Amino acid sequence: MNYKNRVLSNGITIPSIGFGTWLIENEDAENAVKIAVNNGYRMIDTASYYKNEEGVGRGIKFSKVDREELFLTSKLWNDDHGYDKAMAAFDRSLKTLGTDYLDLYLVHWPVPASKRDNWKENIEETWKAMEDIYKSGRVKSIGVSNFMPHHLDCIKNSCEIMPMVNQIEYHVSFMQEDTVKYCEENSIIVQAWSPLARGGIFELNEIMEIAGKYNKTPAQICLIWELNKGIIPIPKTLNEQRMKENIDVFDVKLSREDIKIIDNLKLCKNSGHHPDKINF
Numbered sequence: 001m002n003y004k005n006r007v008l009s010n011g012i013t014i015p016s017i018g019f020g021t022w023l024i025e026n027e028d029a030e031n032a033v034k035i036a037v038n039n040g041y042r043m044i045d046t047a048s049y050y051k052n053e054e055g056v057g058r059g060i061k062f063s064k065v066d067r068e069e070l071f072l073t074s075k076l077w078n079d080d081h082g083y084d085k086a087m088a089a090f091d092r093s094l095k096t097l098g099t100d101y102l103d104l105y106l107v108h109w110p111v112p113a114s115k116r117d118n119w120k121e122n123i124e125e126t127w128k129a130m131e132d133i134y135k136s137g138r139v140k141s142i143g144v145s146n147f148m149p150h151h152l153d154c155i156k157n158s159c160e161i162m163p164m165v166n167q168i169e170y171h172v173s174f175m176q177e178d179t180v181k182y183c184e185e186n187s188i189i190v191q192a193w194s195p196l197a198r199g200g201i202f203e204l205n206e207i208m209e210i211a212g213k214y215n216k217t218p219a220q221i222c223l224i225w226e227l228n229k230g231i232i233p234i235p236k237t238l239n240e241q242r243m244k245e246n247i248d249v250f251d252v253k254l255s256r257e258d259i260k261i262i263d264n265l266k267l268c269k270n271s272g273h274h275p276d277k278i279n280f
Contacts, residue, residue, distance in 0.1 A: 004250055008164040008189055014141075014232070015071055017041070017227070017232065017247060018191070018234040019033070019041040019234070019236070020045050020193065020235060021056055022050055023236070024052055026054055028052075029056045030056075030059040030062065033059025036059075037063035037064070039240065039243050040247050043073065044059075047074055047106075048077045048089060053074060053093055054096050057096065060098075061098060067099060071104065072097070072102055072103050072104075073102065075107070077089065078112030079112070083125050083126070086130065086133075090102075104143060104165060106145045106165065107123075107127070111123075111151070112278070113280060116276075134161060143163040143166060143167070144163045144165070144166050147166050147168075147275065148176075149179060152186070164188065165191055166190055166191070168193070169193055170226065171196060171197040172201055173197070173265055173266050174197070174267075174269075175263070180231075189232060191232040191233075191234055192234060197222075197270070198269055200269030201218055202218055203267065207222065207262070210261065219245065220248065220249050223246060224249045224252050227250075
């Protein structure tokens with residue numbers, strides 16, 4: 001496996017690790033993204049819901065790397081589901097980011113609280129907009145976020161174009177095996193948000209021991225574990241040293257024994273957000 005790049009089902013190349021911007025304030029996003037890009041990150045992940053697209057766009061503009069060398073992702077928020085709203089929301093994101101195209105656009109959640117009674121019809125209508133945006137050439141790839149197999153089946157049974165990416169919560173002790181298997185069987189690349197379990201990994205002695213064995217930090221070990229499994233992690237930090245550490249993960253491959261140890265670790269640190277039961 002080439003860990004530094006993956007190839008989506010439509011032939012587009014995607015970096016194997018990204019820089020996340022969730023909870024980074026708009027006024028901080030410019031500097032954070034600029035530092036991340038200048039330290040080697042080539043995929044930047046944001047969303048309209050994060051309220052920092054403007055800062056992210058400025059960070060890309062004022063970095064030392066041309067826009068064409070970067071892979072920029074944003075997401076469609078729950079209030080903008082439906083064909084017309086989705087089309088308008090995409091245009092807003094482009095304008096706010098200061099770019100004329102995205103590399104990846106995702107449906108942020110499958111079942112907004114307001115659409116719970118007709119979620120299948122909602123997904124179908126919203127996905128039709130995603131397909132038309134893709135056909136327009138203004139986005140290089142489309143996908144979803146937080147979709148489980150039954151949500152993906154809804155798209156599969158009605159779509160022209162399958163999602164190329166599914167970004168889900170994935171980390172030690174929260175591996176969502178059924179969803180990952182479905183994605184693998186349908187050529188959908190899985191990305192991991194919260195890949196470090198909101199810092200919960202630092203509570204695990206086994207991670208500390210494995211980190212010492214490979215001369216890596218605990219965070220690096222968890223990111224390497226995800227890469228070894230074919231998952232694309234999207235870590236977030238404002239600390240430049242940790243940015244550097246989080247991307248310095250392509251020189252180690254974990255042994256089968258160590259992967260198995262990590263697979264079996266237990267940790268009660270996840271968001272608690274179930275895609276069918278969210279209240280936003």
